Amino acid sequence: MKRWKWLAALLCLATFYAPAQxxxxxxxxVRALERLWGEAAQFRDLRALESLFDESLIYVHIxxxxxxxxxxxxxxxxxxxxxxxxxxxxxxAYGDAVIVVGILRLKGMEGGxxxxxxxxxxxxxxxxxxxxxxVASMTTAMQEGSMTK
Amino acid sequence: MKDVPIAPIPFFFxxxxxxxxxxxxxxxxxxxxxxxxxxxxxxxxAGKVRELELARLDAQRRKDNRTLDAxxxxxxxxxxxxxxxxxxxxxxxxxxxxxxxxxxxxxxxxTVHVFGxxxxxxxxxxxxxxxxxxxxxxxxxxxxxxxxxxGKWVCIAAAxxxxxS
Numbered sequence: 001m002k003r004w005k006w007l008a009a010l011l012c013l014a015t016f017y018a019p020a021q022x023x024x025x026x027x028x029x030v031r032a033l034e035r036l037w038g039e040a041a042q043f044r045d046l047r048a049l050e051s052l053f054d055e056s057l058i059y060v061h062i063x064x065x066x067x068x069x070x071x072x073x074x075x076x077x078x079x080x081x082x083x084x085x086x087x088x089x090x091x092x093a094y095g096d097a098v099i100v101v102g103i104l105r106l107k108g109m110e111g112g113x114x115x116x117x118x119x120x121x122x123x124x125x126x127x128x129x130x131x132x133x134x135v136a137s138m139t140t141a142m143q144e145g146s147m148t149k
Numbered sequence: 150m151k152d153v154p155i156a157p158i159p160f161f162f163x164x165x166x167x168x169x170x171x172x173x174x175x176x177x178x179x180x181x182x183x184x185x186x187x188x189x190x191x192x193x194x195a196g197k198v199r200e201l202e203l204a205r206l207d208a209q210r211r212k213d214n215r216t217l218d219a220x221x222x223x224x225x226x227x228x229x230x231x232x233x234x235x236x237x238x239x240x241x242x243x244x245x246x247x248x249x250x251x252x253x254x255x256x257x258x259x260t261v262h263v264f265g266x267x268x269x270x271x272x273x274x275x276x277x278x279x280x281x282x283x284x285x286x287x288x289x290x291x292x293x294x295x296x297x298x299x300g301k302w303v304c305i306a307a308a309x310x311x312x313x314s
Contacts, residue, residue, distance in 0.1 A: 056262055058271045064290055064312030066271070092224055092305075094296045097267045099306045101226045101234065120232045122308035124294045126264050135262070136269045138292045138308040142232030 023093035030098040030125045030132055031091050037134070038084045038104070046073050053134050054126065060138040062106065062119045082108040087118075096127040104139065118142040195261040198268040198295050201302055202259065205293075206274060210251045214241050222296070222303040230289050230311035249280030268295040268302070273313065288313050 033052060040048035050073060057069040067075065089102025100123045107116050119139035126135045201220065208216040218241065225237040235243065259272030270293045277286050290313050294306040 054264075058260075058262065058269055058292060060271075060290060060292060060308075060310060061314075062312075063314050064310055065314040066290065092226070094298065094305055095266055097264075097294075097296060099226055099294060101228070101306070118232075120228050120234055120308075122226055122228055122292070122294075122306050124267065124269060124306065126267055128264070135264055135267070136271070136292050136294060138228075138310065140228050140230065140232045140308060140310040141312055 026093040026098050026127070026132075027091035030093075030100060031089060033125070033132055033134075034086065034089060034100055034102075034123065038086050041076055042082060042084050044076055044081075046077060049073060049076060054128065057134060058136045062117060062139040062141050080109055082106055098125045098132070099123070100125065103142070194263045194268065198263070198270060198302055199259065199261050201295065201304075202261075202270045202272075202293060203256065205304065206254045206256055209244065210254045212244050212247075212251075214245055217241060217244070220304055222298065222305045225304060226306040226308075228308040230287070230309045249278050249285075251276060251278040253277040266297045269293070270295065287311055 036048065037052050039045070040052070050069075053069045053072065055069060057072065059067040059069070059072050061067060061075075083106070085105045085107075087103045087105055089100055091098050091100045100121075102121055104119050104121055105116070106119065107114070109115070118141075120142055121137065121139040123134055124136040125132050205217065205220050207213075208220070218237075221237050221240075223237055225240070227235040227237065227240045229235065254274050254276050256272055256274040259270055262269045262271075271291070273288060273290050275286065275288050277284070279285070289309045289311055291307065291309040293304055293308075295302045296305050
């Protein structure tokens, strides 16, 4: 009986402190959320975007603007339609955090003129209150010759 | 020395001691699994990460690969201000072999957000150097991600851009 009590106590502790999921699970979940992010941004689904971002999100736009979550949402609502394609991405889990790096292509209209930009993004996701949220995101405009590297 | 007779411990005390022992064992086990940074205040962790970030920028200026090697995780994701992605090995090799010299890296005040085992540092620095015999000056916006791993903070991602709006 005594042994059972100890075992139960240790089991409770182990469960409480166990990581939320395995690295592979975390990486695939976050990559799915990245795809969702692209679609939500493209269709300007602000509700979906809101659920993906942490309240203290730090975001650097491809043009270098530093933005808060509220500013990102307002900007998404204000700009004209953008075609966003994630061309490649890899994810790496560190406990309750996942780093995603990839290349995206942005196609749209600005000032009546079409544009096509490529950016390298690095996103940091964190497992919080039972779900993954993005806490930091930076997209760097890619210059000619930096695509293959 | 005289032998002092030991009085038998009453039964209810025995049970209470066992309960206390069990409680203490759980408490100790909990303390051992609490991430190290949570034992201090959030601001002290932020301060420590800020110091590490400044040390990293200084090591970058001095091309001190040994210091950088210890600060950067082996799976580091590094994005240069022009969008080129490098591994840790590539970054250190590039720094070692680069012909130019970085004369100064002057960081502006940076913000540090701590989320448990993860810290995000965002800021701008001004870099002054000499490349190909010519002086250059660039402003860089960066976001670095640090994690507490194996008892120390290491940088796991560093992204930068020279576009600053």
